[in-house]
Amino acid sequence: MTRRSLIGTLAVLLAVGLLMVLPGGGSAQQKVAKIGMSFPLTGADADSADSIVKGAQLAIDEINQKGGVAGYKLEAVVFDSATPAAGQYDPAQAATNVRKFVSDSQVVALIGPQMSGEGKAISPILSEADMATITPSSTNPDITDPKFQSQYRPKGKAVYFRTVTTDAFQGPNMANHAFHNLKVKKVYILDDGGAFGVGIADSFERRAKELKIEVVGRDRLDPKEADYKTILTKIKGLNPDGLYYGGVQQAAVKLARQLHEVLPKIHKLGSDGIYDLAFPEQSSKEAAEGWWASNASPDVLSDKKAAEWINTYKSKFKREPINYSITAYNGVKVIADAIERTVKANKPVTRSNVRDAIQSANLKNTLQGNIAFDANGDILSKVVSLYQVDKDGKFVYKGVAPEK
Amino acid sequence: MSVAEILLQQVVNGLALGMMYALLALGFTMVYGIIELINFAHFSVFMTGTFFGLTVLHLMGFTGSSASLTGLPLVGMLLLVFPVTMALTGGLGVLIERVCLRPVRGVSGTAPMITTIGVAFILINIVLMIWGPQSKPFPKIIPDRRWAIGQAEISLAQIFLAVAGISLMLVLNFLVKRTALGKAMRATAQDMDAAKMMGVDIDRVILLTFFLGSALAGAGSLFFGFYYGFTAFYIGYQTGLRAFTSAVLGGIGNIPGAVAGAVIIGLIQALGGQLLGVKWTDVIIFSILITVMVFRPAGLFGTQTPQKA
Numbered sequence: 001m002t003r004r005s006l007i008g009t010l011a012v013l014l015a016v017g018l019l020m021v022l023p024g025g026g027s028a029q030q031k032v033a034k035i036g037m038s039f040p041l042t043g044a045d046a047d048s049a050d051s052i053v054k055g056a057q058l059a060i061d062e063i064n065q066k067g068g069v070a071g072y073k074l075e076a077v078v079f080d081s082a083t084p085a086a087g088q089y090d091p092a093q094a095a096t097n098v099r100k101f102v103s104d105s106q107v108v109a110l111i112g113p114q115m116s117g118e119g120k121a122i123s124p125i126l127s128e129a130d131m132a133t134i135t136p137s138s139t140n141p142d143i144t145d146p147k148f149q150s151q152y153r154p155k156g157k158a159v160y161f162r163t164v165t166t167d168a169f170q171g172p173n174m175a176n177h178a179f180h181n182l183k184v185k186k187v188y189i190l191d192d193g194g195a196f197g198v199g200i201a202d203s204f205e206r207r208a209k210e211l212k213i214e215v216v217g218r219d220r221l222d223p224k225e226a227d228y229k230t231i232l233t234k235i236k237g238l239n240p241d242g243l244y245y246g247g248v249q250q251a252a253v254k255l256a257r258q259l260h261e262v263l264p265k266i267h268k269l270g271s272d273g274i275y276d277l278a279f280p281e282q283s284s285k286e287a288a289e290g291w292w293a294s295n296a297s298p299d300v301l302s303d304k305k306a307a308e309w310i311n312t313y314k315s316k317f318k319r320e321p322i323n324y325s326i327t328a329y330n331g332v333k334v335i336a337d338a339i340e341r342t343v344k345a346n347k348p349v350t351r352s353n354v355r356d357a358i359q360s361a362n363l364k365n366t367l368q369g370n371i372a373f374d375a376n377g378d379i380l381s382k383v384v385s386l387y388q389v390d391k392d393g394k395f396v397y398k399g400v401a402p403e404k
Numbered sequence: 405m406s407v408a409e410i411l412l413q414q415v416v417n418g419l420a421l422g423m424m425y426a427l428l429a430l431g432f433t434m435v436y437g438i439i440e441l442i443n444f445a446h447f448s449v450f451m452t453g454t455f456f457g458l459t460v461l462h463l464m465g466f467t468g469s470s471a472s473l474t475g476l477p478l479v480g481m482l483l484l485v486f487p488v489t490m491a492l493t494g495g496l497g498v499l500i501e502r503v504c505l506r507p508v509r510g511v512s513g514t515a516p517m518i519t520t521i522g523v524a525f526i527l528i529n530i531v532l533m534i535w536g537p538q539s540k541p542f543p544k545i546i547p548d549r550r551w552a553i554g555q556a557e558i559s560l561a562q563i564f565l566a567v568a569g570i571s572l573m574l575v576l577n578f579l580v581k582r583t584a585l586g587k588a589m590r591a592t593a594q595d596m597d598a599a600k601m602m603g604v605d606i607d608r609v610i611l612l613t614f615f616l617g618s619a620l621a622g623a624g625s626l627f628f629g630f631y632y633g634f635t636a637f638y639i640g641y642q643t644g645l646r647a648f649t650s651a652v653l654g655g656i657g658n659i660p661g662a663v664a665g666a667v668i669i670g671l672i673q674a675l676g677g678q679l680l681g682v683k684w685t686d687v688i689i690f691s692i693l694i695t696v697m698v699f700r701p702a703g704l705f706g707t708q709t710p711q712k713a
Contacts (some may be wrong), residue, residue: 042537087638220683229417230677237410
């Protein structure tokens with residue numbers, strides 16, 4: 001390198017350095033803590049993903065308006081985990097996104113994922129990085145189950161925290177509801193082949209058998225298949241009075257449509273995988289009417305104390321929230337609280353310290369009640385709530401699902 | 405429902421499926437018959453066709469929640485929307501041939517086939533850009549009327565699918581067997597150079613073959629939309645792959661073979677789902693395909709003679 005070019009390079013470096021220092025001005029001291037979010041923002045589940053990410057964004061904006069948390073400004077980094085090839089969430093893409101978060105040292109914790117299929121792919125990566133995520137909606141119990149520790153958290157410490165309960169309760173409680181309230185005698189069970197769908201359908205099936213509901217069959221829908229008339233005709237021949245579907249939107253909208261043609265009168269049971277405000281619109285109101293959906297969190301939307309929150313959300317984002325918008329909002333609150341306690345304890349705000357602080361979180365009186373986690377990362381509250389689609393295509397709260 | 409009634413119902417379902425696969429399979433088989441090219445872009449032409457149909461219906465004021473039509477308005481509507489959509493997909497097929505395939509015609513090896521795969525992906529991404537990744541409800545303009553056969557039932561949409569599908573195939577058969585164009589197509593299929601020497605305009609014949617095949621796929625697109633009530637960017641692959649399998653099963657290049665193959669695949673799908681479970685659908689279909697290929701490499705109705713169209 002000649003002397004002239006060396007000087008030139010130094011000048012450029014100096015200028016860049018100045019630029020990086022200058023514009024900060026007074027707030028230059030304020031440090032940034034990034035929260036990574038990987039959600040299927042395109043594809044079949046785009047609508048629910050959007051409503052969840054906005055819930056988290058609302059919390060971040062509110063905290064920053066009050067001057068951040070313990071000297072840190074929060075910043076969201078949002079990536080899409082859906083791919084055109086999958087048409088919905090793609091576990092491989094979710095893993096790629098999380099590796100990007102891991103390589104950015106300013107990212108202290110994550111919100112997400114939405115889907116358990118993504119969760120199974122990213123949990124081991126997080127364990128290696130000793131970074132916590134708080135999922136507002138992923139409910140497959142295996143991910144946090146100590147039995148599968150070597151698979152999902154090889155380093156041992158819990159990294160997958162949830163502000164919702166798991167399908168160990170969601171599936172069985174829907175079976176309880178079917179048995180006690182709807183008096184279902186014979187049920188057919190379908191899943192969509194995803195990690196979440198298969199898991200929750202299994203847990204529903206086990207509980208249904210314990211309750212002596214006759215399970216007349218079990219089959220798997222290909223979410224990319226258009227024709228479900230074959231399987232529905234087969235189900236019609238078995239004459240069940242209930243149908244349980246474990247899975248997410250892509251298969252659900254087609255199933256609802258064709259079920260309405262073949263078996264309109266059967267009890268239609270779903271999970272939080274179909275609790276998506278676009279479900280009635282994409283499958284048509286008539287087809288969606290009567291579908292039951294569960295939520296792995298207490299009902300907050302029809303609770304009076306959330307009214308103000310809902311108004312803020314609606315006026316800010318011009319759309320309706322879902323319950324998981326609130327569990328995502330609370331997820332950010334948990335991370336902020338963890339950062340605050342880390343700073344107060346005079347520890348550096350590293351991923352590892354933030355994870356430890358999240359583990360010992362104990363938030364009182366949030367919109368969904370108290371939030372604290374067990375040693376595996378599962379929330380202590382185990383409430384599952386029930387919804388049914390009415391004739392106008394709206395999800396209406398129908399109470400807490402029976403626990404026995 | 406008795407066992408017989410369920411099986412009858414599955415046969416009805418299977419025939420409807422087969423009819424849809426047939427309209428697509430014809431496009432594969434015609435193009436292969438003429439230029440011995442497996443045209444994978446056909447998957448995406450079919451998928452894009454559903455969005456053309458959707459747009460045409462939207463322009464005429466029909467949305468996902470519109471009420472169905474009856475009587476003359478229904479017939480008028482169908483007579484309008486089918487030709488327009490078929491012309492659009494036919495045009496798309498012509499465009500693909502002219503822009504992407506003619507420059508590589510005669511190139512030996514897999515280049516033309518890879519080109520068609522590339523075109524398929526380009527179309528999928530264009531659709532994603534314009535219409536987005538969510539599935540879109542298709543207007544249900546055909547009323548939900550059904551007739552009972554015992555406990556089994558057959559719907560108006562299924563009857564319409566069968567009648568219109570068979571009519572289109574008869575028209576195609578007439579075109580290929582009885583017209584000058586058909587004679588030119590058959591001549592081109594048998595020996596392109598000899599046909600050229602006899603004064604057949606090869607370029608025009610190939611272009612028209614793409615037009616006809618793609619237009620039939622367009623009709624298939626509308627049947628898909630009306631029958632299932634939705635469309636999405638990903639539907640081309642699965643339906644297209646089964647249609648392609650039908651064409652191979654029937655003997656690729658053979659027009660009646662493609663139709664027969666499609667009906668067989670449709671029936672296998674419905675009855676296999678009934679007897680074994682829908683999660684095995686593709687396993688069943690492809691096992692049967694492989695078995696047939698082992699014993700009859702030219703397909704069920706294919707012959708080893710150069711007579712293809």
